[in-house]
Amino acid sequence: MIDAAGLRVMKAIADEGSFTSAANALGFTQPAISQMVRRLEQRTGTVLVERYGRQVRLTEAGQVLARHAVGVLAALDAAEEEITAIAGLRAGRVRLQAFPSSSATLVPRTLAILKARHPDITVTFTEAEPPESLAALRNGDCDVAVAFAYEGGDLGELEEDLSLLVTRRLMDDEVRLVVPGTHPHAGDTAASLADFSDEEWIAGCPRCRGHLLSLADTAGFRPNVAFETEDYVAQLGLVTAGLGVALVPDLILNAAKHDEVATLPLSPASRRQILAVTTPDLQRVPAVAAALDALCEAAGADPKASTAELVGAKA
Amino acid sequence: MIDAAGLRVMKAIADEGSFTSAANALGFTQPAISQMVRRLEQRTGTVLVERYGRQVRLTEAGQVLARHAVGVLAALDAAEEEITAIAGLRAGRVRLQAFPSSSATLVPRTLAILKARHPDITVTFTEAEPPESLAALRNGDCDVAVAFAYEGGDLGELEEDLSLLVTRRLMDDEVRLVVPGTHPHAGDTAASLADFSDEEWIAGCPRCRGHLLSLADTAGFRPNVAFETEDYVAQLGLVTAGLGVALVPDLILNAAKHDEVATLPLSPASRRQILAVTTPDLQRVPAVAAALDALCEAAGADPKASTAELVGAKA
């Protein structure tokens, strides 16, 4: 029945004292005000303005509207201001979830970039393996998930999960074989997985373990997994202690100390993709977009090149 | 940029959790909500709603709007309620100005009627002679003026003042000649003014004095005005003391004690009209209309018969 425009007009009339100057103040023409008042009057069923000759005066009801207008318009302005603050990155919130090994290097660098560029954005960060982070994304508990996908057989599994999500490729993470420094093959320039079929293996997270099994299967053996731990520092510790060998991505090796082990490139090489994942809608939220850019930059990827690389369901 | 309708929609979505149920709650169809959200989004330049398959969730910006909506809509409702209270006579204000001799009988009766019928209306009352009360009416300081107009020459003067005002005829007030009880003509059934040409006269307010002069002029003499006072009790007192004769309207005689004087009807009779005056706009304000009705009733006039008796400028 009463809308913001009507209140604005009533307040302008109260402030300016005439239809004409109210119209000027609001950037309208005079008849617009005339009609607006008439509409308001027939909507409310009351007389709002008293016309006496060429001057107008608000009736009591009109004064009531003008009085309320102040508060309502202030509230609307506040809302608008808050919205534009979010849109203009002067505020906003990003909830980031990243898998553990990325939180050592990629995430801190990202947060630093984001903080420097948009200090008013609040970023919350949670560590989560890709299945969980993607679930959180779908569930609305997370805005950006940093996930990884192994090239090869395992990729298909993740791809299914990416339906209707938007991904940005951050970097390729090469997987290396880590052996104790004292290992006979420690000095090799590359490692063929088949040569390590008799070793005891140290596996990481479930999906890393799946990748190990997949690679080993291709190499023609079934690895003897002696230890399993999601803690990659522990993995390296176990290898250092001579308790086995492990497949460890570069990202982890760059982050963690690994002086007493040898890291051998695989032959054939195996990589995993590090991806930033979000939804098509969230992608357009400025704070989220800024976070994605920061992630790309932190990963050393060209933000432009990888922008809007959409992974459809079965496309 | 943001209007009440948009806020209402955002709040409904927040409350209901889906477009469809929000549409039902607001009495719209689902596409209306879809379009409204889209419009809001392109107006604000931000994503307000996240679509996850078949469910929707508000983004941070959307939640901001929904949060502000509560306050804004409450304020709008409050304004509307206040307006309808005025329209429904559950609130409102009437500022009444009446000339002194009416405030003795007519006004108290009117206020009593008004109080009984619409206890929530606040009435303010000021005593003022017609010229002042009409000026206040024009000036917006008064909603209803109770004025009087002498029939005859003097009426024209007031008529000019009534341009663009609305009058309601409340009653006819017969003017009588008041003489001391000991006066030779005290026992007469009627008085011809010419018979009192040699008397000393006691005049009232300026316009009453003008009326006296006008009547005397018609009767062919120029009255000897010995005293002038706007206090009608004093006038009667002066007559009682034998200091002169006076023309006094019935309204005053009914209100004030006048045991020791004789009141003679004039021949030819002379009357003044008691009028309620307001503006065409104010006439439609419920509280003002109620006051006019109460005035008519207090005056014993038929409210219907005298309604909307418009006195135009030169019509």
Add this chain to the structure above:
DNA sequence: GTCTTCCATAATCTTCGGTTATGATCAGGA
């Protein structure tokens, strides 16, 4: 798989809310 339940889109129509053009009235001044 089918079926239901969501939201999105398209086409259409009404109403709102603005414009320009014009008229009527009042105030002020030559």
Add this chain to the structure above:
DNA sequence: TCCTGATCATAACCGAAGATTATGGAAGAC
């Protein structure tokens, strides 16, 4: 006194907002 300027009202018009119905596509339930 009669212009003249300022003000509000009204009419005709027009574009866009905002609703509708009809339809399609995707997600989830069975």
